Amino acid sequence: FITPYAHEATHGTILCLVMLWGVVRLSLSGSRRAAWIVGLACGATWLTKPEIALASTVALGTTGFFLSRHTVARPVLPLVVAGVLAPPAVAWMAFAAATSPGRAVGHVAFPFTAVAAVDPLAQEFYVASMGLDEPWVNVASMVAWTAGTALAVAFPNLSPSRRPAGFQRPWLWSGSLLLRGCRYCSSLASFRS
Secondary structure: OOOOOOHHHHHHHHHHHHHHHHHHHHHHHOOHHHHHHHHHHHHHHOOOOHHHHHHHHHHHHHHHHHHOOOOOOHHHHHHHHHHHHHHHHHHHHHHHHHOOHHHHHHHHOHHHHHHHOOOHHHOHHHHHHOOOOOHHHHHHHHHHHHHHHHHHHHHHHOOHHHOOOOOOOHHHHHHHHHHHHHHHHHHHHHHHO
8 A cells, every 4th residue: 555544564664664664685795684674563463454464465475485596594493483483472471471372362353354354345435445446457457566667777777778769868768658647647636537
């Protein structure tokens, strides 16, 4: 979510970004500290919103697969797994001390049980915010944003000899691409109303 509607989304997004930063550090250095940061940040997302927790876990699983082939990071991958398990375990212990172990499981798993208890497709807000009201317009918008962002990020990395003539200032050209993409996506949004 670009504009989160709850603190759990804000915190989950920040934790997911911290986890991704840690993955980069882990792939470069293979340090134990980076492994703990990655694991703890991913594990802490499991205490926020389910969609962010699942996204961070899929991201971590995908990068973990590639890092397992990387000799620098391979020895510390068990620390990542321990870090992922630590935040939910600590939360369970804290709730178990205040209530009972059975109720503690319910408290730790609350984000997931709350989502499972509601039919999201019956809520107009959810249908509109997930783009299910007009799926093809939303798919076109996502493709346009993805393509524009990919061009804006990739263009500065092209060597000067491969850039089109007249585009020797790559950041200026990238910025104009991004603005054009924003204008295009906002024009798609006007078709909805």
